[in-house]
Amino acid sequence: MELRSQSTPEQIQRAHHSIKNRISKDFAKDKISRMFNGAGISVQGKNKWDIRVHDERFYNRIFLKWSLGFGESYMDGWWDTEALDQLIHRLYTSNTAYKKSNFPAKLDMYKARLINQQSKIRAQKVAHVHYDLGNEMYADMLGDTMQYTCAYWKQAQTLDEAQAHKLDLICRKMHLQKGEKILELGCGWGGFAKFAVENYGVEVDAYNISKQQVEYARKRTRGIPVTIHLADYRDAQGTYDKVAAIGLCEHVGYKNYAALMEVAHRCLKKHGIFLLHSIANNFSTTHSDPWFNKYIFPNGMLPSIKQLGETMEGLFVMEDWHNFGPDYDRTLMEWYHNFDRHWPIYQEKYGERFYRMWKYYLLSLAGAFRARRIQLWQVVMSKDGVPGGYESVR
Amino acid sequence: MELRSQSTPEQIQRAHHSIKNRISKDFAKDKISRMFNGAGISVQGKNKWDIRVHDERFYNRIFLKWSLGFGESYMDGWWDTEALDQLIHRLYTSNTAYKKSNFPAKLDMYKARLINQQSKIRAQKVAHVHYDLGNEMYADMLGDTMQYTCAYWKQAQTLDEAQAHKLDLICRKMHLQKGEKILELGCGWGGFAKFAVENYGVEVDAYNISKQQVEYARKRTRGIPVTIHLADYRDAQGTYDKVAAIGLCEHVGYKNYAALMEVAHRCLKKHGIFLLHSIANNFSTTHSDPWFNKYIFPNGMLPSIKQLGETMEGLFVMEDWHNFGPDYDRTLMEWYHNFDRHWPIYQEKYGERFYRMWKYYLLSLAGAFRARRIQLWQVVMSKDGVPGGYESVR
Numbered sequence: 001m002e003l004r005s006q007s008t009p010e011q012i013q014r015a016h017h018s019i020k021n022r023i024s025k026d027f028a029k030d031k032i033s034r035m036f037n038g039a040g041i042s043v044q045g046k047n048k049w050d051i052r053v054h055d056e057r058f059y060n061r062i063f064l065k066w067s068l069g070f071g072e073s074y075m076d077g078w079w080d081t082e083a084l085d086q087l088i089h090r091l092y093t094s095n096t097a098y099k100k101s102n103f104p105a106k107l108d109m110y111k112a113r114l115i116n117q118q119s120k121i122r123a124q125k126v127a128h129v130h131y132d133l134g135n136e137m138y139a140d141m142l143g144d145t146m147q148y149t150c151a152y153w154k155q156a157q158t159l160d161e162a163q164a165h166k167l168d169l170i171c172r173k174m175h176l177q178k179g180e181k182i183l184e185l186g187c188g189w190g191g192f193a194k195f196a197v198e199n200y201g202v203e204v205d206a207y208n209i210s211k212q213q214v215e216y217a218r219k220r221t222r223g224i225p226v227t228i229h230l231a232d233y234r235d236a237q238g239t240y241d242k243v244a245a246i247g248l249c250e251h252v253g254y255k256n257y258a259a260l261m262e263v264a265h266r267c268l269k270k271h272g273i274f275l276l277h278s279i280a281n282n283f284s285t286t287h288s289d290p291w292f293n294k295y296i297f298p299n300g301m302l303p304s305i306k307q308l309g310e311t312m313e314g315l316f317v318m319e320d321w322h323n324f325g326p327d328y329d330r331t332l333m334e335w336y337h338n339f340d341r342h343w344p345i346y347q348e349k350y351g352e353r354f355y356r357m358w359k360y361y362l363l364s365l366a367g368a369f370r371a372r373r374i375q376l377w378q379v380v381m382s383k384d385g386v387p388g389g390y391e392s393v394r
Numbered sequence: 395m396e397l398r399s400q401s402t403p404e405q406i407q408r409a410h411h412s413i414k415n416r417i418s419k420d421f422a423k424d425k426i427s428r429m430f431n432g433a434g435i436s437v438q439g440k441n442k443w444d445i446r447v448h449d450e451r452f453y454n455r456i457f458l459k460w461s462l463g464f465g466e467s468y469m470d471g472w473w474d475t476e477a478l479d480q481l482i483h484r485l486y487t488s489n490t491a492y493k494k495s496n497f498p499a500k501l502d503m504y505k506a507r508l509i510n511q512q513s514k515i516r517a518q519k520v521a522h523v524h525y526d527l528g529n530e531m532y533a534d535m536l537g538d539t540m541q542y543t544c545a546y547w548k549q550a551q552t553l554d555e556a557q558a559h560k561l562d563l564i565c566r567k568m569h570l571q572k573g574e575k576i577l578e579l580g581c582g583w584g585g586f587a588k589f590a591v592e593n594y595g596v597e598v599d600a601y602n603i604s605k606q607q608v609e610y611a612r613k614r615t616r617g618i619p620v621t622i623h624l625a626d627y628r629d630a631q632g633t634y635d636k637v638a639a640i641g642l643c644e645h646v647g648y649k650n651y652a653a654l655m656e657v658a659h660r661c662l663k664k665h666g667i668f669l670l671h672s673i674a675n676n677f678s679t680t681h682s683d684p685w686f687n688k689y690i691f692p693n694g695m696l697p698s699i700k701q702l703g704e705t706m707e708g709l710f711v712m713e714d715w716h717n718f719g720p721d722y723d724r725t726l727m728e729w730y731h732n733f734d735r736h737w738p739i740y741q742e743k744y745g746e747r748f749y750r751m752w753k754y755y756l757l758s759l760a761g762a763f764r765a766r767r768i769q770l771w772q773v774v775m776s777k778d779g780v781p782g783g784y785e786s787v788r
Contacts, residue, residue: 372779
């Protein structure tokens, strides 16, 4: 379209609009393509980790919404790649822009500052959205152990073995002794409680707010000394020899790390051990990735050393801090393969967009662990210190 | 003394002074005795950890100057005990007042906030006061290895063995490979550099500001690929495979934890390992114990998890955090016995007050470690993460 002095106001406006559109589309495409190129990723290239764009709106959607746009456009089938985990790994390890920006979800950050997103009532949201999806699909994805946290691969060949080793590692780290009373904050499908009772002769009281998980866990632990409370971890009462929180900390939010530490401290006897198992961050944030927040773990958040360190002060002696983040990469890849293999069963019920969402969740997380961008921590703390010292277990 | 209406002003003044003196002396005696009793410590009692007071001014001196008064009155011979380590252990584990107060050295705290006590020029002070005391006395106290940091007792029977195991533990944790270039920040008498070069075939560049230590270290490492710089750790240049800071962090002060991390980061190649070995605190402080500050480690300070965690962010992935504080209890007791056995050699040169000062230093620190009040950390960090993960070594 050519602009002349005799053009009508409507013509001029239309011309402006068209130019603006073209500039911003080209600008976004240029900027986003550069970001990918910087990480060794080509659009329409031939490597496993390259991107095949099916819809040109892809660039604008990422440019405007970053991680949310990247994930959503994948869910909508606007782009594909052969190895999503490798693509994400490359983005995190090679590209400075992507690395530093951390998909700056400023609105999410402000929201997180203004309200306690993990108040007892709001904490229910993740229980409904995520954990109450249906136990069958989780069983098919997670395997026999129904363990929905990082497995321990040091000496294991299969996922089930690695999960059993993880549970045993936790029991050994807590120095479980026959007859001890254990408090578990957030218990998933009861896997740890069952394992600890059957293998170490302890009693377990557990707290969980997901109805489907609690029902499943109660059935699974019938007849053995396990009590599952359908209640918030902050409602825990009593005095215990040891306390475990396995995969709970990711859900409590940074405003409640102190509450979690205080509950564990209040419920522990002197010199008792508190084991915290959590995905974690290399730096302190007060918000989560917006795509994960919207689709996978509403109100979730990953703690930093500083954040845990400051809430531990005056309560615990830190005895041991173990990082085996790369084991989560392998665990997630196993989950993905299980999920993918069983997908035909769920295809009709959940639909294609769910499949792509779930695949994006598992593979992008695997890539982030592989890039060492996020970590898996087991922190052993003790109330007033273990006299004579605590010996690390691996 | 009786006060009558016809008393002279001088008489009245003298009377007031005497009453005030008596009240405050009794008040202090009552308060301090209660504190000791609360920890199961009797004044003039018969247990090993009880206190025999030789000078009644003892109570007032503690009441007014807390830890400084406690240590100084011991140096002056105002009180004694059979087992100083046990006494301190009891104070830390049983007595709430002593435990919480942390000998509140408010002036020290303000001073620490106002000035950088460990600027390059001020950092020299500890080098002169402490490390330049004379190598002979240290050799007699520390044994053949000349290691002035915590030994590792897991599999050791003697101090020399435990120190060699500590050095080997550090080398194994750093995954030292033949031909690698290692930077050591603060190198003591060169023990680690010598051990690493001789046992792992690496090259070491080290930085230290104590003249006597540097001279000794240079002699000890003549003919092997070790370069000792008489310079501040902040002057380190170049790129290295691995970086170690063994017993330096206690001297740098909380304002310089970030500088220490940045030096290590700047001098490391990608994926390189930084090992930090340090005495540490259960909580964040910006000052040190005033007695230790005055007599033993001028301008020293113990880091907390929060303080190290926040200075690590954006620079390192935390790979492993090992706490073996109770090993320092045993190390200090060995040092004390060595020091005590060799004392006749030094008696004339240093005098009785030095003996009591040094004994108080070693035994009270042993008690604090035994009480789990302070810790010994080895933190392994990596630049951008070790690809595939870091396996903990113990």
